[in-house]
Amino acid sequence: MLNLKDKYIKLVNESENKLKNIYNQIDENCYYNSKKVLDAFHEYNICESDLNGTTGYGYNDEGRDKIEKIFAKILDSEDALVRTQIISGTHAITVALFAVLRPNDTLLSITGLPYDTLHDIIGIKENKSSLKSYNINFEMIDLVNNDFDYNKIEEYLNNKNIKVVHIQRSRGYSLRDSITIDKVEKVIKFIKNINKDIIIFVDNCYCEFVETITPTTVGADLMAGSLIKNLGGGIAHNGGYIAGRKDLIELCAERLNVPGEGREVGPTDNANRLFLQGIYLAPSVVASSLKTSILTSIVLEKLGFDVSPKYNEKRADIVELIYLNNEDNMIKYSEGIQGAGAIDANSLPIPGDMPGYDDKIIMASASFVQGSSIEISCDGPIRKPYVIFQQGARTYEYGKIALINAISNLNE
Numbered sequence: 001m002l003n004l005k006d007k008y009i010k011l012v013n014e015s016e017n018k019l020k021n022i023y024n025q026i027d028e029n030c031y032y033n034s035k036k037v038l039d040a041f042h043e044y045n046i047c048e049s050d051l052n053g054t055t056g057y058g059y060n061d062e063g064r065d066k067i068e069k070i071f072a073k074i075l076d077s078e079d080a081l082v083r084t085q086i087i088s089g090t091h092a093i094t095v096a097l098f099a100v101l102r103p104n105d106t107l108l109s110i111t112g113l114p115y116d117t118l119h120d121i122i123g124i125k126e127n128k129s130s131l132k133s134y135n136i137n138f139e140m141i142d143l144v145n146n147d148f149d150y151n152k153i154e155e156y157l158n159n160k161n162i163k164v165v166h167i168q169r170s171r172g173y174s175l176r177d178s179i180t181i182d183k184v185e186k187v188i189k190f191i192k193n194i195n196k197d198i199i200i201f202v203d204n205c206y207c208e209f210v211e212t213i214t215p216t217t218v219g220a221d222l223m224a225g226s227l228i229k230n231l232g233g234g235i236a237h238n239g240g241y242i243a244g245r246k247d248l249i250e251l252c253a254e255r256l257n258v259p260g261e262g263r264e265v266g267p268t269d270n271a272n273r274l275f276l277q278g279i280y281l282a283p284s285v286v287a288s289s290l291k292t293s294i295l296t297s298i299v300l301e302k303l304g305f306d307v308s309p310k311y312n313e314k315r316a317d318i319v320e321l322i323y324l325n326n327e328d329n330m331i332k333y334s335e336g337i338q339g340a341g342a343i344d345a346n347s348l349p350i351p352g353d354m355p356g357y358d359d360k361i362i363m364a365s366a367s368f369v370q371g372s373s374i375e376i377s378c379d380g381p382i383r384k385p386y387v388i389f390q391q392g393a394r395t396y397e398y399g400k401i402a403l404i405n406a407i408s409n410l411n412e
Contacts, residue, residue: 002340002401005408012404015298022294022312026287033209033283040073046276053268063272068263070279071231075208076217077243081252081263082227084271086240089205089226090117096224096242097121097131097164099255100199105163106137108156110148110187111179113140115172115203116357146177148187157194164199165191169215170206170317173381173389177309178316181211185218192219199248205229206317206373206391209286214243221245222252228372230289230318233281234394236274237369285374286318289392292376292399293320296390299403303411318374320390327351329410330386334364336406337378337390340398341366351382359383376402 050063058064064082071080086092101107107122119125123132132138139160141152156162167187169179188200202215202223208230215223222244227236242252253262268275297320298311306323309315324330334349344366351360359381367375376399378390393399 002405003336003408003412004401004404005412008404008408008411011302011407012295012299012400015302016295016400019291019294019298019311023291026290029209029212030283030287032212033286036074037070037280037283040070041276041280043073044069046070051273051276053270053272055267055269057265058267059264061266061268061272063276064266064268067272067275067279070276071241072243074279075214075223075241075243077214077223077245079246079249080241080243081249081256082239082241082275083256083266084239084268085256085266086227086242087238089203089224089229089240090115090121092224092226092240092242093118093201093203094121095252095256096201096222096248097166099251100164100201100222100248101131101134101136102163103135104137106139106161107131107164107166108160108162109138109140109166109168110153111166111168112142112174112176114166114168117355143176147183148190150187150190153187153191154194157191157198162195162198164201166201166203167215167220168203170203170319171321173387175308175321175385175387178207178319180314180316181213181215181218184215184220188215188219206319209283210290210315210317216244222248226373227275227278228369229374230286231279231282232275232369232372232374233278233285234368234372234374234392235278235281237271239271239275285394288394288396288399289318289374290315291396292393292403293318293390295400296320296322296403299407303407318391322388322390324386324388324410326386327382330362330380330382330388332410333388333406334362334378336409337376337402338364338366339409340402340405341376343368357381362388378406 044066054061068080120127123130199221202220204223204225224242227239297307308321349364351362354361363379365377374392376393378388380388
C-alpha cells in the first residue's frame, strides 16, 4: 500500500515549482533526441515485417540488421551490434574488451577503479577467465577533482605501450561525479594528439540521451551499454549494444558469436519489436528519469540529507546519490521505492549477497523487467557512508509517486 503523507506531497509539489526552467531544458533535449530517433526510423524504412524476429541460427534477419543501423545512426557511430545475446552492460563491456585486446596488451582506465562487476573480468580479483589470465595487463589513473589527470595520462601514454583507454562515465558505486560529454571530448582529443592509434573505449551505461551527443560523436572508438537501462526505454526485456568503428564492431561480433560468422548469426525471436519500441520511447523515458532524479535531489536536500548531483548541477547520467547515513535509513528508503512500484510492490528489500560484489547489496526494483534500471529503482552497498543510488522512472508521474512514498516511509 502507498504511504503518501500530505506534508510530503506538499513538500514535493513546492519543490517541483522551482524546477520549471531546468525541466524545460530537459524537454528541449528530449525533442531533439526524439527527432533523431524518428529520422533514423524513416531513413531505414522500418516496416511491420521488421518487427518479426528469427529463430535457430538467425540467418537473414532484416529487422535485426535495420535495428543495428538505427542504433549506429542515433549514436553517431559507423556501426553497432545490438543483440539479445548480450545479457547486461557488464557483458557488453566484456565482449568489447576481449574483442580488441590481445596477450601482452595493456588496458588503461583513466577514471579510476572500474565498476565492481568488472573486477573479475579485468583480473583485479583473481579469476581464471579474466583478461589477466590471458596476460593482458591493467593500469589505472585516478581522477583529480572529478576530472582527468592529464599529466599522468600523458606520462603513461609516452612511456607505456597502451592499447586501449577505458573511460567509465557513470560513477558506479563510487562517490565521484559522473563524466559529462564535454570532459570526454576534451580528453579524447588530448589522447589522440599523443597517439592516434590508441583505442578509446567508453562505458556509456546510464548516460544515453541525457545529452544530445554521444562519446562516438566526439571521437570515441567504441562504447557499450545495456538495454534494460536508458536505450531500452523500459520496454526491452534484455539485451545490450556496442557501437563505434566498423572494424572494431566486426571483432566484437566475432567475439560474441563465432569467428567467421560474426554478425550474420544470432536469432532475435520476439526482440525486434521490443528493441524498436524501446529506442522509440527512450528519449521520453530518459527525460522522465532525469526529472525524477532532479526532484529527488532538491527534496532530499530540504530534508537534511546530502545528495549528488545537486538539483541545479549539470548531469551526465540518470543516477542520483542520497547519503542516508545509516543502514536503517537505506532499508526504509528502499522499502518506499519498492512499495511504489508495479510488480512485487508488497516485497521487502533485504540486504543480501549478489554476484560480482563484495558487500551486501540492497536493491529496490519493483519492475516489469528484472533488474531494470530505467524503471524507478534504487540500490547500494551496505557500507559507509551508506549511500543509495537511485535511477529511472518510466514516467515522471510514477517517479514522483515513488519519491513521496519513499520519504514518507523514511521519515514516519
